Amino acid sequence: MINKQVVARGLLGLARGMSSMKWPAFGYARARSLQDVWRLQSEHGDGARLIAGGQTLLATLAFRLSEPTVLIDITQVPELRGVSVEAGTLRIGALTRHAELGRDELIARHAPLLREAVPYIAHPAIRNRGTIGGSLAYADPAAELPACVVALGATLVLASAAGERRVRAEDFFTGLLETALRGGELITAVEVPIATAATRSTIAEVARRSGDYAMAGLAVHLSLGSNGQVAAPRLVYFGVGNGPVLAKAAGAALAGRRLGAESIAAVQAALAGDLDPPSDLHGPPEMKRHLARVLTGRALSRFLPATEVAA
Amino acid sequence: MTARIDITLTVNGERVTRSVEPRRHLIDFLRLDLGLTGSHAGCEHGVCGACTVRVDGEIVRGCLVLAVSLDGAEVTTIEGLSDSGEVEDLQAAFVARNAAQCGFCTPGMVMAAADILRHHPEADRAAIREHLSGNYCRCTGYQAIVDAVEATLEARR
Ligand SMILES: Cc1cc2nc3c(=O)[nH]c(=O)nc-3n(C[C@H](O)[C@H](O)[C@H](O)COP(=O)(O)OP(=O)(O)OC[C@H]3O[C@@H](n4cnc5c(N)ncnc54)[C@H](O)[C@@H]3O)c2cc1C
Ligand code: FES
Ligand code: FES
Secondary structure: OOOHHHHOOOHHHHHHHOOOOOOOOOEEEEOOOHHHHHHHHHHHHHHEEEEOOOOOHHHHHOOOOOOOOEEEEOOOOHHHOOEEEEOOEEEEEOOOEHHHHHHOHHHHHHOHHHHHHHHHOOOHHHHOOOEHHHHHHHOOOOOHHHHHHHHOOOEEEEEEOOEEEEEEHHHHEEEOOEEOOOOOOEEEEEEEEOOOOOEEEEEEEEOOOOOOOOOEEEEEEEEEOOOOEEEEEEEEEEOOOOOOEEOHHHHHHHOOOEOOHHHHHHHHHHHHHOOOOOOEOOEOHHHHHHHHHHHHHHHHHOOOOHHHHHO | OOOOEEEEEEEOOEEEEEEEOOOOEHHHHHHHHOOOOOOOOOOOOOOOOOOEEEEOOEEEEHHHOEHHHHOOOEEEOHHHHHHHOOOHHHHHHHHHOOOOOOOOOHHHHHHHHHHHHHHOOOOOHHHHHHHOOOOOOOOOOOHHHHHHHHHHHHHHO
């Protein structure tokens, strides 16, 4: 079993405290369809692990935190690919790589938050391999994409030999590196309600070095009425809890109000009821709370009309 | 199941077929099986960038790619990039500015910098630093490396 407390410190933290070694011996099989995945899973049982981009799985294998007997490569499964729009919903296949999120036209138009998040995720060479499905399934509490999909009110499409089901992103993340995925199940796609003229979104984060996992971060999505009133605000913090934290009190403090210095201060104050950050490598809980408040101010200020920002 | 698997791929323009253990990563494959020692293995868990190579035209961490997964792929290493002449000017700029000291990071650094030359010809210093942020150098302090990339970009404009 994986030592979750250790893993959740992040790979870079791990790198300081532990030494890595050659990977354990394992087998390899490439699936070419979902049917193939189900067959390989039933052949190999509990020792089988799915591999997509490998950018987390292979890095953690070097620490021998888990020793799978066989890796099932899902990168050639066509059902997990592609980005498309249908009936007001953007469908993003699980194999969509971070780099693709950053340059896909449909994503830029319909879910600009995801595009904005990409430069914060690791480095170019890692973004060329890592996938959205892998990032969501791994559920690192300091990762950007889990927070973004919760902020966007997305739905995850899960499949297993028994069939397909849909889970709201905010119900998918259940604990530290834990998700609603059942044994034998995988993520096939993410469905995102498409952006409208009224919706606004942004991401803000503090990291020690460019490309590191966040010390603290925030993904926001909301609607602005013609009178400037905020509707349906969703503020989702990362790097400050066991998973993405949807800040309900902060959202309630903002809903129905006009954005401005006062309402932003109210949101910052309300955060005290939403966040209970553990201390980690980066610092104590109070530092994380402070960062969350600062990021909240930065992120929400971006939606102010230029005149008010200058004031 | 841990038995060797046959793969055929193109490395620096040459077709090669080998039988590999599933746990072999691309860098060990290149260095130990093909004798191409230009790509370096540093941390071997994705952090340092010394192992940067191209797979199907895009840079990757060679230490985070399974060789067995590369059946049919096209790989370019620093040897191939260098021989092709694609980055002759960049390499000259590295030499002129002393952007390589011990040289351990240099192959990965040049692979990542070549990616800037190809995809981001308009990059400024901040964008260069950002793009190279996943490539660690313990010697130069980065300034000379950023200078070399910037000078190459400017000369090409
Ligand atoms: C040095 C370094 C820095 C990084 N920095 C960041 C960062 O700042 N922010 C960030 O978010 N990430 C970061 N990452 C992680 C990176 O984003 C990974 O790409 C991502 O977390 C996992 O995606 P993957 O496709 O590589 O998954 P893999 O490594 O292939 O798989 C990860 C896990 O998910 C499972 N899995 C994969 N796909 C599916 C699926 N479709 N359905 C169900 N289960 C699946 C696998 O079985 C495995 O358990 C970093 C990685 C490295 C090495
Ligand atoms: S050896 Fe691959 S990143 Fe360090
Ligand atoms: S020149 Fe020595 S590590 Fe970069």
